[in-house]
Amino acid sequence: MHKVTKIGVLTSGGDSPGMNAAVRAVVRTGIYHGIDVYGINRGYSGMVENDIVKMESRSVANIIQRGGTILKTSRSKEFMTPEGRQKAYNNLKALGIDGLVVIGGDGSFNGAQVFSNEFDIPCIGIPGTIDKDIAGTDFTIGFDTAVNTAVEAIDKIRDTMDAHDRLFVVEVMGRDAGYIALHSGIATGAENIIVPEAKTDIEEIIKSLTEKEKRKKLVNLIVVAEGGEFGGADEVGKLIKSRIPTADVRVCILGHIQRGGSPTCFDRLIASRMGFHAVECLMLGKNNVMVGVVNNRMHYTPLNAAVKAKEKFNKDWLKIVKILAS
Ligand SMILES: Nc1ncnc2c1ncn2[C@@H]1O[C@H](COP(=O)(O)OP(=O)(O)O)[C@@H](O)[C@H]1O
Numbered sequence: 001m002h003k004v005t006k007i008g009v010l011t012s013g014g015d016s017p018g019m020n021a022a023v024r025a026v027v028r029t030g031i032y033h034g035i036d037v038y039g040i041n042r043g044y045s046g047m048v049e050n051d052i053v054k055m056e057s058r059s060v061a062n063i064i065q066r067g068g069t070i071l072k073t074s075r076s077k078e079f080m081t082p083e084g085r086q087k088a089y090n091n092l093k094a095l096g097i098d099g100l101v102v103i104g105g106d107g108s109f110n111g112a113q114v115f116s117n118e119f120d121i122p123c124i125g126i127p128g129t130i131d132k133d134i135a136g137t138d139f140t141i142g143f144d145t146a147v148n149t150a151v152e153a154i155d156k157i158r159d160t161m162d163a164h165d166r167l168f169v170v171e172v173m174g175r176d177a178g179y180i181a182l183h184s185g186i187a188t189g190a191e192n193i194i195v196p197e198a199k200t201d202i203e204e205i206i207k208s209l210t211e212k213e214k215r216k217k218l219v220n221l222i223v224v225a226e227g228g229e230f231g232g233a234d235e236v237g238k239l240i241k242s243r244i245p246t247a248d249v250r251v252c253i254l255g256h257i258q259r260g261g262s263p264t265c266f267d268r269l270i271a272s273r274m275g276f277h278a279v280e281c282l283m284l285g286k287n288n289v290m291v292g293v294v295n296n297r298m299h300y301t302p303l304n305a306a307v308k309a310k311e312k313f314n315k316d317w318l319k320i321v322k323i324l325a326s
Pocket residue numbers: 012013014044074075076077079080081104105106107108109110111112114129
């Protein structure tokens with residue numbers, strides 16, 4: 001066993017429901033093994049600015065069910081510079097921290113790789129992002145909660161959409177990722193789903209909408225990822241309106257409600273398991289790896305492979321959408 005005495009834990013990038021459960025697991029597993037655990041506030045910003053506090057078992061009491069992150073999060077420009085990372089390293093070294101657990105998304109993992117390649121502090125990643133745009137894990141912490149929030153909201157939209165025979169374009173989160181759109185769209189019976197990872201035949205969509213409009217039955221749900229090919233829901237709504245001026249189109253942007261709320265049981269469970277195993281990874285002397293879950297078993301992936309997620313987007317699911325919506 002590699003001797004680890006003091007570890008730091010931080011949450012970085014967009015927050016996601018279940019991050020608190022992961023922090024709790026890291027803190028309590030560390031303490032169980034006799035390791036001091038330090039909470040680094042506001043992600044890499046807190047590392048650069050020395051906003052670091054020692055955590056006790058009680059510091060993480062009553063947080064497993066809470067969304068957001070008690071450690072807070074940020075996007076740090078300073079950490080992108082060698083000078084910023086040097087400051088961060090000096091702060092960790094002064095405390096004797098000899099291992100780091102980074103809970104975040106692809107950007108945070110890029111930062112962790114740069115840092116652990118420059119300095120002698122091993123980094124372990126835990127995938128915490130609602131976007132699920134990480135390879136080497138079937139799920140990321142927060143995705144399940146975010147998708148369920150989106151589904152609940154879209155179900156409500158469907159009721160009024162159906163009552164008026166209207167066309168709705170609903171935008172879900174995902175700047176570069178279409179997983180929330182794909183999963184929530186299938187689960188709510190959307191007729192069309194537009195994601196950044198795949199080309200959309202907009203002419204085909206317009207053609208089918210025009211036919212529906214002619215029959216005065218334009219009830220249709222389109223779920224769009226924020227970073228879709230044509231932009232978000234506003235752009236898609238305008239595009240449809242410009243091609244079918246008589247269409248009764250409504251746009252709804254779900255936005256940040258998808259990032260908040262109490263994590264689902266599923267997210268709490270994977271967060272707890274990942275947090276537990278992240279500490280074990282540091283104790284085993286691992287570095288630059290992400291703890292994931294594949295086929296319900298723990299799975300370790302180099303951080304550089306984890307950030308290449310676009311390859312695994314399952315375009316076959318889009319075929320299912322087409323057939324089920326016909
Ligand atoms: N190449 C990089 N070098 C150093 N730090 C980085 C790099 N890429 C990202 N980071 C750090 O990670 C933070 C979080 O990344 P971001 O993409 O905003 O979120 P997420 O981790 O949720 O994808 C950034 O604000 C930055 O501080």
